[in-house]
Amino acid sequence: MSSLQNDVILAVDGLSVDIATQRGTLHAVRDISFEVKRGETLCLVGESGCGKSMTSLAIMDLLPKGATRRARRLAFAGEDLSRAGARRINALRGDRMAMIFQEPMTALNPAYTIGNQLVEAYRLHRKASEAEARERAVHLLGKVGIASAGERLGQYPHQLSGGLRQRVMIAMALMCGPDLLIADEPTTALDVTIQAQILRLLADLQRELGIAMVLITHDLGVVARIADRVAVMYAGQIVEEGPTAALFGNPRHPYTRGLIDCIPVPGRTQPGGKLGVIPGVVPSLVGDVRGCSFRDRCAFAREACAAAPPVHRAPDGQSWRCILENAA
Template sequence: MSGAPVLEVEGLSVDIDVPAGKLHAVSDVSFCVRPGETLCLVGESGCGKTMTSLALMRLLPPRATLTARRMSFEGRDLARLSERDMARLRGDRLGMIFQDPMTSLNPVYRIGDQMEEVWLRHRGGARAAARKRAEFLLERVGIINPRQRLDQYPHQLSGGLRQRMMIAMMLMCEPALLIADEPTTALDVTVQVQILSLLRDLQQEFRMGLILITHNLGVVARMADEVAVMYAGRIVEQGTGREVFAAPTHPYTRGLLDCIPKHGQSAARGPLGSIPGIVPSLVGEMSGCSFRNRCALAHEACRRGEVALAQAGADHAYRCVLPPGQARGQAPAFAGGAA
């Protein structure tokens, strides 16, 4: 481990007011990120991973409310900062890049202008200095002819280039933590790999903490120092990348891993896995394990009370009533939706 965490989150919850009541988008999530390390938040659509990242940035939609025991970032509690102070951190110490580079840049301003304004806002000074910085970073993210690119508009550039520019833009002030919400999902496969290795390199160079949100376990295997698997707004399994991949313990994590096609997998070796059923409604109060209606190992105990995180290894926790050995299950994990 490398030094004190740059971000420590304890008991983060996000509730959204919907006509039917309160939707618990994120429930009691805790994790930490160290400088130069990558935390991957993994899960299906709607599991709360994007809401978690928006909560860290305090950019939640208006009807969402954030509660947290602690969201300590560089000695300050993000949950309790005023909007003014929070705006000073965003783009400066805290950066975020988004899924769709085609729509994430303002179509009516030049790339250079959009990059420079980050520097001018947080560091002030002359535009020339900001421009120099922007040029340096474009070059750093692998863009040829940076000076010329600065004068172009987003619509003149490809998706991959735009995502590189988004990354460069968020690095203008060298943030201590970068949040990347599905940064490669909208890109071509060949470009995806380039962007991921770019993020990896930059992270090492700038000693940044990186929170990488993805539904792609291939990306996790490649990038993660730490993994948090989210399901229905909760972390169901959490640990170092190595341990989680070596001994996936929560039935949901194993289900996700079964969904990855393996090289040479043929019909004879069994069909590609899938997890039956759908994510439960997050509106209203729930008790018991939120995964029980899709879990082959579900039984009576899964209905009762709150399932706590249990240790599965030194740096490895999981949220299941069964002991690790049984949760990992000798029986076929997904015979069908039981309970």
């Protein structure tokens, strides 16, 4: 893991995202707060539909139509993005703030060559010539492990495999040398071998360039290998957050414990043995959402869970939102 510096690149305080639907307001993200320092990797984990991707889109100001963002403070390198205008956001996005989108098969434009898509943002933000931008693109394609990088610039996305397209997406995000990189499920739909290569590549680049990274995933195995800190999301909230070793060694929230129990452990999980399960499904977040959202699936639930649970903090840096002081 990377060595951390003291400066905070991203500070999120009280971020909420609401989406208007025919059935009422969907509270996709509910009052979440976290920080990411330069050189640090924070992983957002949780089941599908818990608000991870919506959080990343809110930070980048790329929310879909009908969605609204609120935050007490949303600061990038000390600048409050929640009060910045569209012109300033456009100047930062793709330059000092970059994102690797979830699906490389559709994130790249099939009508343009790889070269055209790589150089566009660099020329816009750096006012560089076509030759300078293409030289930068070739350099980064080589850095992310793509052979014959110069020839790749003339190819179209459909001519590349899924693993190569994912590497192109990483190179594209790094073109302007960002301070913050958000990677939304960067290994989705890739086989295990390519997944390991991409994760190792991201970790190496992050360490080499000192980038602050927010990695979104539902794979706790990925988290254990790459994260400095982990934020566990459930039903639009962060229910537990802390250093990776502390969170895996002593999960405090019942949901976190349930996720970890679902993972097979070499040497401890017997072949053919049963893994842990979390019964039920994530609740609807349309309309009023009160109390602990996990209580209908929790083995420790009691009447007090109908009220908003308190937030506990431990000396090891962990914090969790539950009436229990420990799920163990």
